[in-house]
Amino acid sequence: MERERRLALFTEFVLDASVRPLHSLLAELAEVSMGIDATPIRTFSRGRATNGPELATDPDGGWYVRDGDHRDPDAPVSDSMRPPPPPAKKGKARTPKRKKKTSLKKKYLYGYDAHLIVTRDTEHDTVLLDDGTPNPDVLPALVLGVALDKPGQRPAYNGMKILNRLQERGYKPGYLAGDRAYNNSEPTEWQIPVRAMGYKPVYDYRGDQLGKQGGTEGAILVEGRWYCPSMPKPLINATIDLYTERIDRETWVRLIAARRSYRLMPKQNADADGYQRMMCPAEAGKAQCLIKPHTLGRGIRLPLIDPKPSPAGPVKVCRQNAVTVSPEAGAKQWQVLEYGGPEWQKVYFRLRNSVEGYNGYAKNPLAEGIEAAGSRRIRGIAAQTILLAFQLAHANRRKIKKWLETLALGGERPRRRTHHRRKTKERKVWTPTGHLAPAS
Known part of the structure; x- marks a missing residue:
């Protein structure tokens, strides 16, 4: 050293x-x-x-x-560099295949x-x-x-x-x-x-890393940023649909821009340990949510969020004005x-x-x-x-x-x-x- x-x-x-x-x-x-x-x-x-x-x-x-x-x-x-072994599958054990050698020409x-x-x-x-x-x-x-x-x-x-x-x-x-x-x-x-x-x-991300990548306190991580859990699926899968040619580039640009209304906003700067308070988009004035009646009536220019009912009730980010996001949450893609x-x-x-x-x-x-x-x-x-x-x-x-x-x-x-x-x-x-x- x-x-x-x-x-x-x-x-x-x-x-x-x-x-x-x-x-x-x-x-x-x-x-x-x-x-x-x-x-x-x-x-x-x-x-x-x-x-x-x-x-x-x-x-x-x-x-x-x-x-x-x-x-x-x-x-x-x-x-230290060997990937973890895949989980064992039930059933008859198979004979491992011989490792294929790579020729010097490649x-x-x-x-x-x-x-x-x-x-x-x-x-x-x-x-x-x-x-x-x-x-x-x-x-x-x-x-x-x-x-x-x-x-x-x-x-x-x-x-x-x-x-x-x-x-x-x-x-x-x-x-x-x-x-x-x-x-x-x-x-x-x-x-x-x-x-x-x-x-x-x-x-940038691989093709299998696009779309929803994780979550914390009910919020979802989509391609590196935190969003409302009720963000529409066409917005979550916009880049996936672009790569698979289900939508064209102009549509993708509009969908990416529409994501901003569902993005969690910082309530304060991150502290010395990397923890940060984040507000839901309705509390930040970017959207309207039926769970929070005081955010309604702001005009048709703001999207209306209608969360799906759940027996467990609303998630934490929907119940509170703000949540604390740790630096470890979604750290790989954030x-x-x-x-x-x-x-x-x-x-x-x-x-x-x-x-x-x-x-x-x-x-x-x-x-x-x-x-x-x-x-x-x-x-x-x-x-x-x-x-x-x-x-x-x-x-x-x-x-x-x-x-x-x-x-x-x-x-x-x-x-x-x-x-x-x-x-x-x-x-x-x-x-x-x-x-x-x-x-x-």
Whole structure:
């Protein structure tokens, strides 16, 4: 652990020095939003079969598999990472099937997962000014932290290791977006610590995680937010119906907007332990409810909630003005923005696209080429981390230099002409299908 801490301190020093020209601008931001992602990088060692007699000369690395969670299916799984066994079924026991081996042809590369945290401005909509020069208020996307590990291993552990160091360096927490490898971690390892540090998580979900995800005190969790238990089913299943093509995008947008009238509203900010008082939408003036007569007669613009009768009576959120929601309730899927809404699309798309864009920027074979192993002809995770930190620092300085040279400050012409953007992939390539309108 001490060696790991010293390695983190060194990489922090190298990356911090690369963004020093923008330290004052980063300090002026009210919050620093970040995106996190793991990208594969090769090691100079030649990989061998994980279940054979020969081992690779770089045992710290592993096989990166393009499919699934990128973990080598032939590698042994430790007890801490092994999924729980399925419940035993009644009846005659069946002979277990032999494990199917994965050929090396299906494996992508032998190396590491580089967990990168990239900062990005999520407030400003306009990147270029009217004269075509970059907006000096919009800082370029830069890498602030890095950690290496075997592919598909411990995404939450590596992400938290970087975030803890960034908090010690004084960066003010803002929005935090990552791919599904992070928000599918155990809540005690990722979601709860991230919220305790002050970050505002923004997530995407798998197809089987859409719709209703849980509940507490009678309220239901739908795609990361708390709602009235009597919210109509078409609103609960709106995204599921979009993915299964039962509704079109325009209908989905209207249904997502209609959810706001059924959303629980905060009565007060969360306390130091993460507990927060939430009001039902009728008490917050967003709806009318037959259980609470004093909320009726507010006009037809507010929806009328008609809960189904139950022998046990109304649930707690319907009986009281407000309920207390613990940080553990729905922690795995909870997020700060309404899933699929305009603000969620703006923040999530920008942070995720910034990480993917930076990966491509640093993997440029004519520049740093971080995915290739030719510039890091050394073995061991410590040596690979140090050399990768210098490569990322150079990519940061290269990006800052180009950004400064294209700024038109003081009415003067920029030293360098702003590049016309090449035709790039559509934004929906890196984001959930169906959330963006097709290009006209």
